[in-house]
Amino acid sequence: MRESRLWFWHILSAIVIVFLLGAHMGTMHMNTILNSLGLGSADPVDSVEVFRRSASPVFLVAYIVLLGSALFHGLYGLRSMLFELSLSKSVEKTIGGLCAFAGFALFGYGTYVAIVVYRMHGVQP
Numbered sequence: 573m574r575e576s577r578l579w580f581w582h583i584l585s586a587i588v589i590v591f592l593l594g595a596h597m598g599t600m601h602m603n604t605i606l607n608s609l610g611l612g613s614a615d616p617v618d619s620v621e622v623f624r625r626s627a628s629p630v631f632l633v634a635y636i637v638l639l640g641s642a643l644f645h646g647l648y649g650l651r652s653m654l655f656e657l658s659l660s661k662s663v664e665k666t667i668g669g670l671c672a673f674a675g676f677a678l679f680g681y682g683t684y685v686a687i688v689v690y691r692m693h694g695v696q697p
């Protein structure tokens with residue numbers, strides 16, 4: 573029951589990643605096309621641009637949701653791959669605990685950074 577619930581979240585997180593990572597990669601790498609449509613910026617990784625996006629509540633929410641989805645999806649996927657090695661129950665428990673710890677720690681740190689940068693309200697060029 574617990575495994576099928578986690579697997580459901582794994583698939584749901586993959587769907588979220590398709591959309592949010594698609595938008596993220598589009599923002600980062602399709603600036604030439606976006607510029608011709610009057611959207612995007614000349615250099616999306618220029619610090620002024622990064623801070624301008626980071627000051628938006630929409631981007632803040634998107635960063636945190638993508639961060640959580642990618643961490644859960646990647647770490648649950650890694651755990652599933654390791655569980656296929658027919659390890660003992662105690663080793664499986666340790667792997668599960670380490671993945672959960674890494675996920676929560678990285679999610680906490682990434683969320684903290686996103687909120688701190690959001691509250692800076694951009695930088696001057």
Ligand code: HEM
Pocket residue numbers: 582583586587589590593642643645646647648649650652653
């Ligand atoms: C377009 C985005 C993505 C889609 C649609 C997607 C979809 C999937 C699906 C359908 C599975 C198999 C689930 C199952 O039935 O067990 C899977 C497994 C996995 N995914 Fe993703 N994924 C995406 C992005 C990512 C990313 C960004 C990462 C890394 C952070 C990742 C890491 C993994 C891992 C480690 C597995 C387990 C592989 C295995 O069991 O052999 N995926 N993904």
Ligand code: HEM
Pocket residue numbers: 593596600616617621622623625626635636638639640642681682683685686
């Ligand atoms: C070459 C590819 C990539 C580039 C150039 C890139 C660039 C960036 C930049 C500049 C930011 C800061 C925010 C912003 O400017 O909008 C950012 C944030 C972020 N990126 Fe990427 N990225 C890439 C790939 C990825 C991938 C593959 C993932 C996930 C699987 C990802 C997940 C994230 C997340 C979750 C954040 C927000 C992190 C936080 O605020 O704690 N990125 N990225």
